[in-house]
Amino acid sequence: TLEEEESDYFFAQVLPQIIKLALSLPEIVTGAIPLLRKHKTHSITLSQKQIASLLANAFLCTFPRRNTAKSLSEYSSFPDINFNRLFSAVGRQDNIQEKLKCLINYFRRVCSKCK
Known part of the structure; x- marks a missing residue:
């Protein structure tokens, strides 16, 4: 369990x-990021701040279009980008808690560089 001090720090500083x-x-990602498909050779380069911004949106579950399972959707063959499945997972609470601690630590470190 997150200690009270860690929790206060998260809500006051990190979140x-x-x-x-x-x-x-x-402003950080000014163009569309191409979808990388199987059996195609492509690469993309993103900065740490771009990755952090994308992860922040995934953490806050702000990518609803990418989570559609409709077979005609261009995103249907891609895994979910939002973290809602992590937040709502049942069982293995210790694993989930450790993953969340890792994500929070990542954001704490990245955000300290952004100030």
């Missing part, structure tokens, strides 16, 4: 920075 990163996505 506002995650929100700020998420909201800055249109």
Whole structure:
């Protein structure tokens, strides 16, 4: 369980920075990121801030179009990008808690560089 001090720090310091990163996505990622498909040779290069902004949006579950399972959707063959499945997972609570701690630590470190 997150200690009270860690929890206070998360809500007072880290979460506002995650929100700020998420909201800055249109300025940080100015063009569409291509979907990388099987059996095609492609690569993309993203900065740490671009990745952090994308992860912030996934953490806040702001990519609803990519989570569609409709077979005609261009995203149907891709895994979910949002973290809603992680947040709503049943069982293996210790694993989920450790994954969340890892994500929070990542954001804490990245956000300390962004200030």
